[in-house]
Amino acid sequence: MRYGFGVDLGGTMVKIAYFDENGTMLGKWEIPIIVDDEGRKLLSNIAASIRQFLAQKSIAPDSIVGVGVGVPGPVNAAGVVNKCVNLGWGRFNIAEELSKLLGFPVKAGNDANVAALGECWKGGGRGSENMIFAALGTGVGGGIVIGGRLLYGAHGSAAEIGHLVINRDEPEPCNCGKHGCMEQYCSSTGIVRMAQRILNQSNAYSKLRQHNPLTCRDIFACGRSGDELAERVLNQYYAYLGEALANLCDMVDPEAVVLGGGISKAGQMLLDGVRPHFDRHVFHAASGARFALASLGNDAGVYGAFKLVLDAFG
Amino acid sequence: MRYGFGVDLGGTMVKIAYFDENGTMLGKWEIPIIVDDEGRKLLSNIAASIRQFLAQKSIAPDSIVGVGVGVPGPVNAAGVVNKCVNLGWGRFNIAEELSKLLGFPVKAGNDANVAALGECWKGGGRGSENMIFAALGTGVGGGIVIGGRLLYGAHGSAAEIGHLVINRDEPEPCNCGKHGCMEQYCSSTGIVRMAQRILNQSNAYSKLRQHNPLTCRDIFACGRSGDELAERVLNQYYAYLGEALANLCDMVDPEAVVLGGGISKAGQMLLDGVRPHFDRHVFHAASGARFALASLGNDAGVYGAFKLVLDAFG
Numbered sequence: 001m002r003y004g005f006g007v008d009l010g011g012t013m014v015k016i017a018y019f020d021e022n023g024t025m026l027g028k029w030e031i032p033i034i035v036d037d038e039g040r041k042l043l044s045n046i047a048a049s050i051r052q053f054l055a056q057k058s059i060a061p062d063s064i065v066g067v068g069v070g071v072p073g074p075v076n077a078a079g080v081v082n083k084c085v086n087l088g089w090g091r092f093n094i095a096e097e098l099s100k101l102l103g104f105p106v107k108a109g110n111d112a113n114v115a116a117l118g119e120c121w122k123g124g125g126r127g128s129e130n131m132i133f134a135a136l137g138t139g140v141g142g143g144i145v146i147g148g149r150l151l152y153g154a155h156g157s158a159a160e161i162g163h164l165v166i167n168r169d170e171p172e173p174c175n176c177g178k179h180g181c182m183e184q185y186c187s188s189t190g191i192v193r194m195a196q197r198i199l200n201q202s203n204a205y206s207k208l209r210q211h212n213p214l215t216c217r218d219i220f221a222c223g224r225s226g227d228e229l230a231e232r233v234l235n236q237y238y239a240y241l242g243e244a245l246a247n248l249c250d251m252v253d254p255e256a257v258v259l260g261g262g263i264s265k266a267g268q269m270l271l272d273g274v275r276p277h278f279d280r281h282v283f284h285a286a287s288g289a290r291f292a293l294a295s296l297g298n299d300a301g302v303y304g305a306f307k308l309v310l311d312a313f314g
Numbered sequence: 315m316r317y318g319f320g321v322d323l324g325g326t327m328v329k330i331a332y333f334d335e336n337g338t339m340l341g342k343w344e345i346p347i348i349v350d351d352e353g354r355k356l357l358s359n360i361a362a363s364i365r366q367f368l369a370q371k372s373i374a375p376d377s378i379v380g381v382g383v384g385v386p387g388p389v390n391a392a393g394v395v396n397k398c399v400n401l402g403w404g405r406f407n408i409a410e411e412l413s414k415l416l417g418f419p420v421k422a423g424n425d426a427n428v429a430a431l432g433e434c435w436k437g438g439g440r441g442s443e444n445m446i447f448a449a450l451g452t453g454v455g456g457g458i459v460i461g462g463r464l465l466y467g468a469h470g471s472a473a474e475i476g477h478l479v480i481n482r483d484e485p486e487p488c489n490c491g492k493h494g495c496m497e498q499y500c501s502s503t504g505i506v507r508m509a510q511r512i513l514n515q516s517n518a519y520s521k522l523r524q525h526n527p528l529t530c531r532d533i534f535a536c537g538r539s540g541d542e543l544a545e546r547v548l549n550q551y552y553a554y555l556g557e558a559l560a561n562l563c564d565m566v567d568p569e570a571v572v573l574g575g576g577i578s579k580a581g582q583m584l585l586d587g588v589r590p591h592f593d594r595h596v597f598h599a600a601s602g603a604r605f606a607l608a609s610l611g612n613d614a615g616v617y618g619a620f621k622l623v624l625d626a627f628g
Contacts, residue, residue, distance in 0.1 A: 074599050082599075130468045144565065146465060153567020154444045157599030160564040165557055165595045176597060243479055250474040251458065251565055253467020281479045283490060285388050285396075285471030 004065040004104075004309055005050055006118075008111060008301030009033065009072055011086065014046060017302035018053065021065065021314060023122050027053065028302070035088045042087070043094070047101035066105035066313045068305030069094060070114035076156035079108045105313040109150055111301055113159055116143020117150050118304030119258045124292035128255035132248050133294070134161055136241075137261035139175070140183040140190075144252055149311060150304075162187070166244055185240045188216035188262055195219050195233045204229060220266045234273060242277025249278075249286040260294025267293060318379040318418075318623055319364055320432075322425060322615030323347065323386055325400065328360060331616035332367065335379065335628060337436050341367065342616070349402045356401070357408070361415035380419035380627045382619030383408060384428035390470035393422045419627040423464055425615055427473055430457020431464050432618030433572045438606035442569035446562050447608070448475055450555075451575035453489070454497040454504075458566055463625060464618075476501070478558055499554045502530035502576055509533050509547045518543060534580045548587060556591025563592075563600040574608025581607060 001020055008015040010033070018027035031049050034042045054061065071094060073084035079095025099106040109117070116125075116133030125131040129148045135141040140162030144151040151158040162183035163176055170180035172193075184190050192214055199208060206229035211218040222230035245257055257278075264270060271291045279287065296303055315334055322329040324347065332341035345363050348356045368375065385408060387398035393409025413420040423431070430439075430447030439445040443462045449455040454476030458465040465472040476497035477490055484494035486507075498504050506528055513522060520543035525532040536544035559571055571592075578584060585605045593601065610617055 128468075146460065151460060151566070153600065154442075154569040155567050155599055155602060157597070158565065158567040160567075160597045160599065163564050163597040164561045168553075168557060168595075178595060178597070239482075243482060247478045247561070248565065250477050251472065251562065252465070253469050253472040253474075255468040281482075281492065283471070283474045283477040283492070285469055286467065286474065288469060 001063070002065045002314065003059065003063050004306050004314075005067040006302035006304070006306030006309075007046060007067060007069045008114070008305055009070060009087065010111075010301075011072075014042070015298070015302055016046070016049060016053075017299070017306065019303075019306045021310060023303065023307070025299070025303075028299075029053075033087070035086075039087060039089050039092070039094065039097070043098050044101055047098065050102060061103070064104050066107065066309040067098065067102060068114070068307065068309035069098065069106060069108040070111040070301045070305045071108055072111045074156035075108045075110050075152075076154070077152040079106070080156070081108070082156060105309060107309040107312040109152065109305070109308050110143075110156060112141030113143035113150050113152070114304035114308060115141075115260070115300035116145055116159070116258070116304065117307050118296055118300035118302070119260060119294050120145040120148070120256075121307045122303050123296040123300055124258040124260070124294045125256045130252060130254040131256045131258060132245070132252055132254050133258045133260060134241075134245065135261040135294075136186060136188070136259060136263035138188055140187045140261075145254075146252070150308065161244070161248065164244055164247070166240055182240065182244050186237065186244065191216050191219055191233065191237050191263070194236055195230070198229055198233055198236075202229065206230065208233075216263060220269065224269065238273035239277045242274045243281045245274065246278050246281035249289050250283045253286045254289050257289050257291050258294050259291070260300065264293050315377070316379045316628065317373065317377050318620050318628075319381040320616035320618070320620030321360060321381060321383045322428070322619055323384060323401065324615075325386075328356070329612070329616055330360070330363060330367075331613070331620065333617075333620045335624060337617065337621070339613070339617075342613075343367075347401070349400075353401060353403050353406070353408065353411070357412050358415055361412065364416060375417070378418050380421065380623040381412065381416060382428070382621065382623035383412065383420060383422040384425040384615045384619045385422055386425045388470035389422045389424050389466075390468070391466040393420070394470070395422070396470060419623060421623040421626040423466065423619070423622050424457070424470060426455030427457035427464050427466070428618035428622060429574070429614035430459055430473070430572075430618065431621050432610055432614035432616070433574060433608050434459040434462070435621045436617050437610040437614055438572040438574070438608045439570045444566060444568040445570045445572060446559065446566055446568050446603075447572045447574060448555075448559065449575040449608075450500060450502070450573060450577035452502055454501045454575075459568075460566070464622065475558070475562065478561070480554055480558055496554065496558050500551065500558065505530050505533055505547065505551050505577070508550055509544070512543055512547055512550075516543065520544065522547075530577060534583065538583065552587035553591045556588045557595045559588065560592050560595035563603050564597045567600045568603050571603050571605050572608050573605070574614065578607050
């Protein structure tokens with residue numbers, strides 16, 4: 001049996017997990033993120049932490065396949081990071097740097113892409129080889145798995161699902177500077193923005209008006225209890241998401257579409273809401289994709305990161 | 315040196331070409347299409363034609379890598395065709411059937427997908443590993459190449475570019491039954507339809523009114539000569555196409571976008587028209603894709619078909 005590590009670089013913490021080659025998680029811990037120049041300090045902290053774990057557990061280094069890393073920014077298949085704004089990183093090869101520090105093979109990928117691989121391997125997409133993952137959170141991220149492998153793209157920027165243009169007439173700009181990106185509607189901030197627009201355009205009674213600040217969770221709760229304006233907001237949400245997923249499926253023709261991120265906590269209600277809009281817009285040949293909820297939560301990244309290195313060097 | 319064949323099943327003819335492993339075309343001929351049950355007669359005709367060629371040229375069968383085939387319908391990576399309406403085919407494994415008849419390995423793909431692979435290998439996308447191909451003809455087909463390999467999808471239906479929904483409010487149905495598909499605007503029939511709408515809504519003078527029937531070529535010609543309504547039609551065309559290609563690039567992050575089909579005969583005018591709309595809608599990380607015109611014309615399919623079998627068995 002061989003073993004390895006999955007590393008997920010998050011906003012404030014680095015999550016590190018230890019797996020056997022079957023994907024059974026045997027250990028998991030966190031170390032703090034350090035924002036530094038080119039990641040030198042952070043990478044050496046990660047390497048030190050992994051070495052310490054191996055020493056404590058008396059694990060033979062030659063049983064280790066390698067270390068997979070999910071990075072919050074574009075990373076190409078060769079391991080070259082091209083700016084991680086949150087970490088203060090410029091352009092460098094994270095796979096090479098970390099591999100030098102550790103003496104193990106390292107494979108890196110974008111964090112949302114890597115989470116998609118994790119969900120495909122051990123989560124909501126289990127059993128599929130071709131999968132689209134949409135992480136519906138504060139923003140909208142995602143990943144595309146093809147033939148069991150992650151789609152990187154030429155510049156490490158594939159599967160920027162949140163920045164598909166779905167409304168060319170949107171007057172407000174997206175965080176990315178464009179107008180009408182899916183993230184402007186299908187994220188938790190997006191759905192609240194849509195709700196506030198609808199509330200401002202109407203004088204009708206709605207329980208939504210009792211919430212200040214209004215949250216995504218409130219909108220789903222009010223919708224579930226039959227509030228008419230909340231239902232209207234949710235219908236708009238489902239329509240946008242269903243159409244965007246249909247377009248994605250027309251391109252990728254996957255077996256599964258997996259929805260994750262905070263909004264996926266709405267559960268079956270979300271799947272049931274989106275599916276009719278998806279069915280309306282999808283090309284018949286790609287209409288067979290099954291919909292599922294993500295099931296690994298915040299661990300999707302470490303599962304996917306380990307799978308990445310297992311596929312590359314296992 | 316090894317050799318092989320690329321076969322392209324068209325509307326009325328089957329094109330067959332003979333290549334060396336470097337992709338130099340050494341021979342090319344056509345045989346008529348026969349619409350028959352499960353393709354039995356057509357496949358045996360293709361096999362007989364290839365055998366005859368080998369015998370005439372005294373080519374040793376063990377120098378043959380195999381035969382690649384482009385099929386006008388969905389084909390999965392295993393070679394299973396799932397209905398070719400034009401050929402009267404149901405569901406069967408064309409790769410297995412043709413391989414049995416020939417004694418060579420056979421690899422099959424969808425015709426537009428296979429043409430994409432040809433353009434990536436020897437045409438407008440040469441030098442790129444990740445490429446999006448849009449065939450802008452009577453309809454809109456396409457293909458996606460990732461890491462030099464064709465994207466098939468789980469059901470052999472990947473890259474249905476023409477059926478991306480780009481206008482959810484379109485009242486008229488697409489041939490596929492959906493509403494607002496890219497093909498309804500970006501094909502040669504689509505641009506004529508847009509032109510007729512714009513002409514019907516206006517009383518302004520336009521040279522477009524002198525053409526009956528109005529063709530795609532007329533619209534580009536009138537636009538080139540400064541006709542105001544033709545320019546308006548073309549701007550709408552470029553806007554739709556640019557936005558759709560931007561969304562595709564946000565998913566695939568390719569090095570190149572290649573435009574083919576009859577409309578690509580408009581040449582540099584088409585590329586120059588589309589690019590500003592693409593730049594406006596593409597996510598910055600994927601904005602580096604270069605645009606090129608297809609260069610293999612109707613031979614893209616045989617080049618791609620041979621590349622398919624070369625990659626699989628070469």
